[in-house]
Amino acid sequence: MNNFFIAQTFGKSSNYTDIPNTLFKEHDVKKGLRNEDGTGVIVGLTRVSDVVGYEYVEGKKTNVPGKLYYRGIEISDLVNGKGNDRYGFEETCFLLLFGYLPTDRELKEFTAILQKHYLLPNEFFERNMLRTPSCNLMNSLQKSILALYDYDNDPDNTEPYQTLLKGINLLAKLPTLAVYAYQSKIHYYDRESLVIHYPKPEYSVAENILYLLRHDGMFTKQEANLLDVMLMIHGDHGGGNNSTFTNVVISSTGTDIYSAISGSIGSLKGPKHGGANIRCSEMISAIEKEIGFKATENQMKAVIERILAKDFYDNSGLVYGLGHAVYTMSDPRANLLKACCEKLAKQKDRVEEYEFLTKFESVAKACLAGNGKTLSNNVDFYSGFAYNMLQIPEDMYTPLFVCARMAGWLAHNIENKMYDGRIMRPATKYVGNANPYIKREER
Ligand SMILES: CC(=O)SCCNC(=O)CCNC(=O)[C@H](O)C(C)(C)COP(=O)(O)OP(=O)(O)OC[C@H]1O[C@@H](n2cnc3c(N)ncnc32)[C@H](O)[C@@H]1OP(=O)(O)O
Numbered sequence: 497m498n499n500f501f502i503a504q505t506f507g508k509s510s511n512y513t514d515i516p517n518t519l520f521k522e523h524d525v526k527k528g529l530r531n532e533d534g535t536g537v538i539v540g541l542t543r544v545s546d547v548v549g550y551e552y553v554e555g556k557k558t559n560v561p562g563k564l565y566y567r568g569i570e571i572s573d574l575v576n577g578k579g580n581d582r583y584g585f586e587e588t589c590f591l592l593l594f595g596y597l598p599t600d601r602e603l604k605e606f607t608a609i610l611q612k613h614y615l616l617p618n619e620f621f622e623r624n625m626l627r628t629p630s631c632n633l634m635n636s637l638q639k640s641i642l643a644l645y646d647y648d649n650d651p652d653n654t655e656p657y658q659t660l661l662k663g664i665n666l667l668a669k670l671p672t673l674a675v676y677a678y679q680s681k682i683h684y685y686d687r688e689s690l691v692i693h694y695p696k697p698e699y700s701v702a703e704n705i706l707y708l709l710r711h712d713g714m715f716t717k718q719e720a721n722l723l724d725v726m727l728m729i730h731g732d733h734g735g736g737n738n739s740t741f742t743n744v745v746i747s748s749t750g751t752d753i754y755s756a757i758s759g760s761i762g763s764l765k766g767p768k769h770g771g772a773n774i775r776c777s778e779m780i781s782a783i784e785k786e787i788g789f790k791a792t793e794n795q796m797k798a799v800i801e802r803i804l805a806k807d808f809y810d811n812s813g814l815v816y817g818l819g820h821a822v823y824t825m826s827d828p829r830a831n832l833l834k835a836c837c838e839k840l841a842k843q844k845d846r847v848e849e850y851e852f853l854t855k856f857e858s859v860a861k862a863c864l865a866g867n868g869k870t871l872s873n874n875v876d877f878y879s880g881f882a883y884n885m886l887q888i889p890e891d892m893y894t895p896l897f898v899c900a901r902m903a904g905w906l907a908h909n910i911e912n913k914m915y916d917g918r919i920m921r922p923a924t925k926y927v928g929n930a931n932p933y934i935k936r937e938e939r
């Protein structure tokens with residue numbers, strides 16, 4: 497809808513609705529729930545995970561190389577510890593949900609429970625997905641999660657243990673939902689053949705995603721291993737990231753888990769959060785098209801300056817894949833991914849693209865540093881390249897983030913129910929005028 501009257505009235509309304517920036521300072525309002533030095537306002541306590549990007553040395557914020565811990569274990573130790581002969585995402589989910597590393601027997605049982613729940617209810621796909629395809633997979637996932645509410649005979653039970661059971665069911669089904677949303681989308685919107693495989697109960701989550709996505713269902717162990725690592729490193733990120741905080745805010749009203757997860761998916765879709773992986777990939781493609789793989793540093797610098805001047809790609813002024821609310825010097829996930837990408841790029845003969853990315857990363861950081869902004873790259877910088885090397889379509893990038901982050905959302909949801917539980921209800925300060933009601937004929 498584009499309506500001249502609404503547009504004109506909207507323009508006029510700023511005379512009545514404007515909030516000058518100075519008032520935020522005057523009332524000590526923490527925009528974006530951030531302190532003066534950029535650090536986040538503490539809104540809760542957690543034992544699920546820790547995100548470290550700075551320390552306080554003698555009361556002063558000091559930047560440090562980024563660290564991410566799941567239940568106290570460093571993410572790189574988890575990833576390196578699993579090796580190449582087994583999958584680690586299931587172990588990561590167990591760790592996040594139960595607080596400790598599973599024994600072999602516990603992991604087998606937990607994996608078997610996930611595998612048992614991969615399959616969607618009878619006719620779910622036909623009724624809820626194929627008949628109502630969405631051009632956006634994240635919206636499709638929200639709809640599917642909300643539809644699953646109706647397949648639960650006690651959906652409003654928010655007791656922590658019941659939440660855990662319902663959440664594990666969603667964790668198991670999300671990869672199937674994501675791939676089926678993709679298959680329906682390309683069938684309906686892109687006029688491609690519809691290829692639907694049933695999930696294989698003997699496969700790991702990573703294996704199943706590749707199996708369901710590919711027409712021939714084939715994948716290599718090495719491909720499944722990389723996807724497994726991707727899922728592990730996206731599994732959680734503290735309680736302050738937007739989608740997890742959203743989850744806890746929604747759930748603190750006592751509403752059902754389906755509503756809370758659907759809200760988190762809506763948050764994660766945003767291009768400043770999980771949606772940055774698609775934007776970053778599109779941005780890099782646009783840059784490569786503009787200046788080519790063999791571009792010089794000066795050519796890259798010129799494009800970056802155009803991005804910052806809101807004159808390139810989506811005109812947002814953002815270099816996607818750069819910057820983070822917590823990490824200052826580095827994002828440990830990006831470091832892990834960069835190393836994986838370097839290895840795979842050599843095997844897949846894509847070193848030229850990898851080198852383009854690494855060069856772009858350093859030129860972009862230098863440009864922003866020149867503007868007084870010291871930013872590190874984040875997990876979304878290399879994830880698109882990794883997915884692309886796995887022949888995973890761009891549409892699936894953020895939905896895969898959902899499949900992984902479901903574990904973290906669930907762990908924080910339950911933790912909050914058990915140890916906080918109070919409805920989230922911050923306050924806003926009224927800064928408008930007191931106005932008399934004026935009779936219509938006198939306005
Ligand atoms: C999984 C994830 O969610 S990881 C994050 C993925 N998001 C992206 O990659 C999108 C690009 N990055 C960003 O938008 C931001 O860096 C965020 C949202 C990640 C973090 O935002 P914040 O912590 O609020 O940083 P903030 O916005 O205060 O940044 C400080 C300054 O650097 C600028 N800046 C931050 N990141 C970028 C960027 N990627 N490109 C250009 N400028 C940037 C901001 O515009 C701001 O400038 P200003 O002080 O002149 O207004």
Ligand SMILES: O=C([O-])CC(=O)C(=O)O
Pocket residue numbers: 547732733736737738769821822874875
């Ligand atoms: O922590 C954040 O703000 C964003 C992020 O990297 C994540 O959720 O993975």
